[in-house]
Amino acid sequence: MQLSDSDHGRAAGRRQGHAVLLCLADDYGNPEGGASFEYETFLPVLRQFFDKVTVWPFDRLLLKHGYFRMNANLEAWVRHEAPDLLFCVPFENQVDWSMLANIRGSRTTTMAWMCDDQWRFEPFSRWLAPCFDFIATTDRTAYQRYLALEDVRPLLTQWACDPHRFRPIDAEPLHDVAFIGSRAPHRARYIKALRRAGVRVHVRGRGWPEGRATSEELQITPAQSLISLNFANSCGRVKQLKARPFELAGTGTCVVTEYEPQLSSFFEVGEEVVVFRSRSDCVRTVKALLREPERARLIGKSGRHRVEREHTYADRMSLLLVAAGLQGTPNRSDGAVCVMS
Structure with a gap:
């Protein structure tokens, strides 16, 4: 995996400039886990808008240099290179956030994409925000609290x-029903209920007897x-809208997902995705779709079209860059995707 890359081609909407991606290189910092979600997700989209993108993999650099040297090196490098954007996906406290507060207001615009603000806002996110x-947050309640x-x-x-x-x-599909993701008691109960009802469910992921999914399996x-x-x-009992429904819809599969209140702002429920609210509801819904495979295929195609129109990371990043005063190419917004303070 290459951790620093420059691409001097000219893509539509690209601006000349330099961005830094500050994130985990490896999945949850585990060198044996493959590339991290953050690396695979945000490096390609930053390369669409900047001629040069440098990745600072803080998990690997922390192991190599230690906490104090790594952070001192980062601050010195940012001040010397003065990149246009430092885009950070915080994980825990590998980075000295006060060091980034010192950079704030310099020639480099700093932006954090916060994950899991539904439950991390109070113990973590709110303390990093002033740095x-x-x-950028994906949770409406957290957005109000940041304000x-x-x-x-x-x-x-x-x-x-x-x-x-x-x-x-x-x-033609190889599997009637699939779930790719880590095992949890809540999820295991649903899979067990489906299998008891005679539904064949292909399962892969961390903690399942079938074994962990590769990065390729997550996509294919x-x-x-x-x-x-x-x-x-x-x-705990917190429900949240994550990246996975968008990724699944992008593959053209019929997404059957647990109900989450924000989902209806991004997809037409029943036409582009299908929701369930309980184990019995999940079993009924899946069995009904298996009896009507053409309906399932139509829902999958509709979900893919919605993703292509409105829910790509290029769309999201473009709006964030414009909001931050950096040149982007805004494509479209329904007024709920990105709200500027």
């Missing part, structure tokens, strides 16, 4: 899909499945 020029903080500029955005990574496959298996399951459970 950045802009804070109440002094000297914090939040941007409301949402997860999306890279339609080049997650795309349909022109072939949904496209090879008539129906793909998604769960909205997060920390």
Whole structure:
């Protein structure tokens, strides 16, 4: 995996400039886990808008240099190179956030994309927010809470899909129903209920007997499945809209997902995705779609078209860059995708 890259081609909407991606290189910082979600998601989209993108993999650099040297090197490098944008996806406290507060207001615009604000806002996110020029959050409640903080500029955005990574496959489905994701008691109960009802469910992921899914399986298996399951459970009983429904829809599979209140702002429920609210509801819904495979295929195609029109990371990043005063190419917004303070 290459961790620093420059692309001197000219893509539509691209601006000349230099961006830094500050994130985990490896999945949850585990060198054996493959590339991190952050690396695979945000490097390609930043390369669409900047001629040069440098990746600072803070998990690897922390192991190599230690906390103090790594952070000192980062601050010195940013001040010397003066990139246009430092785009950070915080994980834990590998980075000295006060160091980034020192950079705030310099020639480099700093922006953090916060994950899991539904449950991380109070113990984590709110304390980092003043260290950045802009804070991007996918949670509407957190956005309002950021607005109440002094000297914090939040941007409301949402997860999306890279339609080049997650795309349909022109072939008959290999699986009736698939779930790719880590095992949790909540999810295991649903899979058990489906299998007891006679539904064949292909499962892969961390903690399942079938084994962990590769990065390729995350992308290809949904496209090879008539129906793909998604769960909205997060920390405890918290329900949240994550990236996975957008990625699944991008593959053209029929997404059957646990109900989450924000989902209807981004998809037509029943036409572009299907929701369930309980185990019995999930079983009924899946079995009904298996009896009507053409309906399932139509829902999958409609979901893919919605993603292509409105829910790509290029759309999201463009709006964030414009909001931050950097040149972007705004494509479209329904007024709810990105709200500027």
